[in-house]
Structure formats: C-alpha cells, structure tokens
Amino acid sequence: MADKKKVVHITTVHHPLDPRIFYKECRSLQKGGFDVTLIAPESDDLNGNEEVKVSxxxxxxxxxxxxxxxxxxxxRKAKAMKADVYHFHDPELIPVAWLxxxxxxxxxxxxxxxxxTGIVQRDYLTLPARKLLAKIYKLVEKLMARQMELCLAEKYYKEKYPEGVCILNYPLLNESLLNNRTEKSGDAREILYTGNVTTDRGALIHAAIPKADQDVSVYLYGRCPGSLASQMEDEAGEDKDRLHIEGVDRYLPKEEIDDAYLSREWLAGIALFPPTDHYMKKELTKFFEYMTAGIPVLCSDFPKWKEFIDSYQCGLYVDPYNKKEIAEALDYLKEHPDEARQMGEKGKEAVLNHLNWGKEEEKLLDWYRSIT
Structure with missing residues (x-):
C-alpha cells in the first residue's frame, strides 16, 4: 500500500495490551499495510518497543x-492525528467518535x-438507575452512531445490529499451546479459569468447587478485586488452600496467562457462570483458549453453550448451581482420561481449522480496504 492510510484505535477503559485491540486488530492492520496508532491508558507494561505505536x-x-x-x-489526541479511520472500543466514547x-x-x-444488558447487570448503581442508564445509552447510541460503521465481536450481536460487520473474537493461533501435548496421565487434579474474575463470571461458584470436590484445586488467572478475592476465600472456607487467585488487584499480561496454560496438566477449563442475559448467548473467548490448549471445557448448561459444546464435542456442561452435578462432571474427567483427551483434541482441531483469528484477520483487512 503506497499511500498508507492512517488508523487510530481509541480506548480509555481497556488495557493498552488488550488481546482483541492490540494483539489482534492493531497488529493485523499494521501488518496489513496501515499506519496504526493506539490511544490507550498509560501502563507500566509498555516498554516503548511495541510494533504498534501507543499514545x-x-x-x-x-x-x-x-x-x-x-x-x-x-x-484531543485523536483529533490532532487527522486519521482516515477512527476505531473506538468503549461506549463512553460515542460522543467523541461523533465529534x-x-x-x-x-x-x-x-x-x-x-x-x-451489561449496564443493567452492573452492581455499582441501584437497579432503577441501571435500567434508566441502559435506556439513555441506547438512545444516545441510536442518535450518534448513525454515520458510523459497526464492528461486532459476537455473532449474536447481529440480532441487535443487523448492519454490523462480524469480526469475531477468535484466538490467535498460539504455536506453543497447539503443540502442547494433551495426553492425560489420569492424575490431573487442577482446574483452570482465565479472564477477569467477577461475580457475574462465576467467581463465587468457582470458589466453592474445592469444598464440593476435596480432590481438586482451582487456579484463576485474571484481574480480581481484592475485596472479591476475600469473599472467594470465605466461600472456599477451610479448603481455601486449594483456591489460587493470580491477579489480585493487578492486570495479568497475555504472556503470563499463556504460561499458565503450559504450567501443568489441567483437568478442565471452567466457565460456570450464573445465568444472565449478558452472557447466556456469548461464545466466550476463554472457550477458544481452553480448546487451543487442548483442555476440556466445563461450563454452564445455557442452551447456546450446550449447542457449542455438543457441536465440537469439546467438554461438558452442568447446572452452575448444582454442586453435585459439578462434582460428578469433574469425577467423570478424572476417571476417564482417554475421553478427556479426546475432548481436548477435538477442541484443538476446531480452533485450528475454523475458530481462529487468522480467518477474522482476513475479514478485517478486506473490510478496512473496502471502506478506505
């Protein structure tokens, strides 16, 4: 591309090394011949040598x-850059994007x-205030986003935004994870959770697992507020020594989470979320990451999640509030290592052939070239 188009990605909320924003979209666009700058909150995790410019x-x-x-x-920064494309990632920035x-x-x-639905689910305001805020957000979005292109990270968002373009949040093909051996020794007793740790992502349900199954330890890798970590330890009670939370009051870089996948033989990757409108239709990014690493998925029995697990035969699903079902699912994986290995292999195969960022990168670059 002789005349490089200038692209500015903007976030005031996400970490500058957010996997979707930095590692997938910005790096793919830079590699595809665009001049990319990311405006994002300052962070000690930046070393100044990133292949994408960060302001x-x-x-x-x-x-x-x-x-x-x-x-x-x-x-102010974005306006001064006079970009050909402004790509923003936070709903708070809708007025900025409009300007x-x-x-x-x-x-x-x-x-x-x-x-x-996410606004209604937040717990930092009263329910009536959240419902009002959600209505205001929808109105502002409808009025101000008319002249904008919409990029959708999830398939089901098409129900609300039929004009949007799906650039799905599938994982980067991580060679070290893909090449990691998935043979089961039959001795795996640790289960893994990756991503932000919050109550609506099942934090307290996950914390109760050591109490429900005296044979397993739970490891959570992701930012977790200190106050929630204390609640989780209380939930685990006398079994809290088998609850390990990495990321209390700190951001975990992608490399640290990747290392966690390789650090031991995992029995399962978990996503036992309570039922909410916000998550029940989502294909969680952590599903794809567990699958990439060849780890069986153990998730809530939401209809869409059940359909996903059945389609790829990559794990098990249970009622997240039924401790007996959770314990039985874990027992099944412990007692049937060959079946657990097959679940991991089938998940890995699905990611390798279909559910990976390489396919989405092509769509992103083609779309950008068409709109510039």
Whole structure:
C-alpha cells in the first residue's frame, strides 16, 4: 500500500495490551499495510518497543473522573492525528467518535459486549438507575452512531445490529499451546479459569468447587478485586488452600496467562457462570483458549453453550448451581482420561481449522480496504 492510510484505535477503559485491540486488530492492520496508532491508558507494561505505536493517556483515580478527563484527552489526541479511520472500543466514547466524524474519514464502533444488558447487570448503581442508564445509552447510541460503521465481536450481536460487520473474537493461533501435548496421565487434579474474575463470571461458584470436590484445586488467572478475592476465600472456607487467585488487584499480561496454560496438566477449563442475559448467548473467548490448549471445557448448561459444546464435542456442561452435578462432571474427567483427551483434541482441531483469528484477520483487512 503506497499511500498508507492512517488508523487510530481509541480506548480509555481497556488495557493498552488488550488481546482483541492490540494483539489482534492493531497488529493485523499494521501488518496489513496501515499506519496504526493506539490511544490507550498509560501502563507500566509498555516498554516503548511495541510494533504498534501507543499514545498513552493519563490514568485517573475514580471511574467518573477517568471517564471525563480521559475522554477529553483522548479526543484531543485523536483529533490532532487527522486519521482516515477512527476505531473506538468503549461506549463512553460515542460522543467523541461523533465529534471526530467527517465526510472524508470513517469512524468504527467496535462493540465488544452487549452493553445494554451489561449496564443493567452492573452492581455499582441501584437497579432503577441501571435500567434508566441502559435506556439513555441506547438512545444516545441510536442518535450518534448513525454515520458510523459497526464492528461486532459476537455473532449474536447481529440480532441487535443487523448492519454490523462480524469480526469475531477468535484466538490467535498460539504455536506453543497447539503443540502442547494433551495426553492425560489420569492424575490431573487442577482446574483452570482465565479472564477477569467477577461475580457475574462465576467467581463465587468457582470458589466453592474445592469444598464440593476435596480432590481438586482451582487456579484463576485474571484481574480480581481484592475485596472479591476475600469473599472467594470465605466461600472456599477451610479448603481455601486449594483456591489460587493470580491477579489480585493487578492486570495479568497475555504472556503470563499463556504460561499458565503450559504450567501443568489441567483437568478442565471452567466457565460456570450464573445465568444472565449478558452472557447466556456469548461464545466466550476463554472457550477458544481452553480448546487451543487442548483442555476440556466445563461450563454452564445455557442452551447456546450446550449447542457449542455438543457441536465440537469439546467438554461438558452442568447446572452452575448444582454442586453435585459439578462434582460428578469433574469425577467423570478424572476417571476417564482417554475421553478427556479426546475432548481436548477435538477442541484443538476446531480452533485450528475454523475458530481462529487468522480467518477474522482476513475479514478485517478486506473490510478496512473496502471502506478506505
């Protein structure tokens, strides 16, 4: 591409090395011949040698302060860059994106989550306030996003945004994980969770597993608020020595999580989420990561998740509130290592052949070239 198109990705909420934003979209676009800059919160995890330019914005204490001052700084930086494409990742930035839109540029709203249901699910406001905020968000989005392109991280978002383009959040093909041997010795007793640790992602359900099965240990790799970690230890009770939370009050870099996959023989990768409108239709990124590493998936028995597991024969599903079912599923994996290995192999095969970022990268580059 002789005349490189200038692309600016913007987030005031996500970590600058967020896997979808930095490692997938920004790096793919840079590799595809675009001049890419990422505006994101400052972080000690940046070393200045990243292959994608990162323009840091100051982090502020307090969510409201960060939303106001971080948004203003991000807008000023983005406007000065005069990009051909602005690609933003946070709903708070809709007004900024609207201000950046011109006749000679393209603005893309990357919808990572079902924000309307997600707002209702948050617990930092009362339920009536959350419902009101969700309605306001939907109205602002409808009014301001008319002239924007929509990038959808999940298939089911098409139900709400039929005009959007699906660039699904499938995993990067990680050679070290793909080449990791998945033979089961029959002695695996550790189960793994990766990703942010929150109550709506099953934190307290996962914390209760050591109490339900005296034979297993649970390892969680992902940012976890200190107050929640204390609640989880209380939930585990006398068995808290078999509950290991890596990432209390800190961000875990992608490399550290990748190392966790390789660190031991895992019995299962878990996602025992309580039922919520926000997650019941999502194909979780952690599913694909467990599958890449050849680990059987143990998840909640939501209809869409059951359909996914049955399609790829890559794990088991249970009622997340039924401790007996959870224990029985873990016992099955312990007592049938050959079947567990087959689940891992089938999951890995599905990722290798279908569910990987390589396919989505092609779609992203083709789409960008068409709109620029």
């Amino acid at each position: 840091p914005i100051k982090k502020h204490k307090g969510r409201l302060k960060g939303m106001v001052f971080g948004t203003i700084e991000a807008y 950046l839109k011109r006749k000679n540029n393209t603005v893309i709203y990357d919808i990572h989550e079902d924000y309307e």
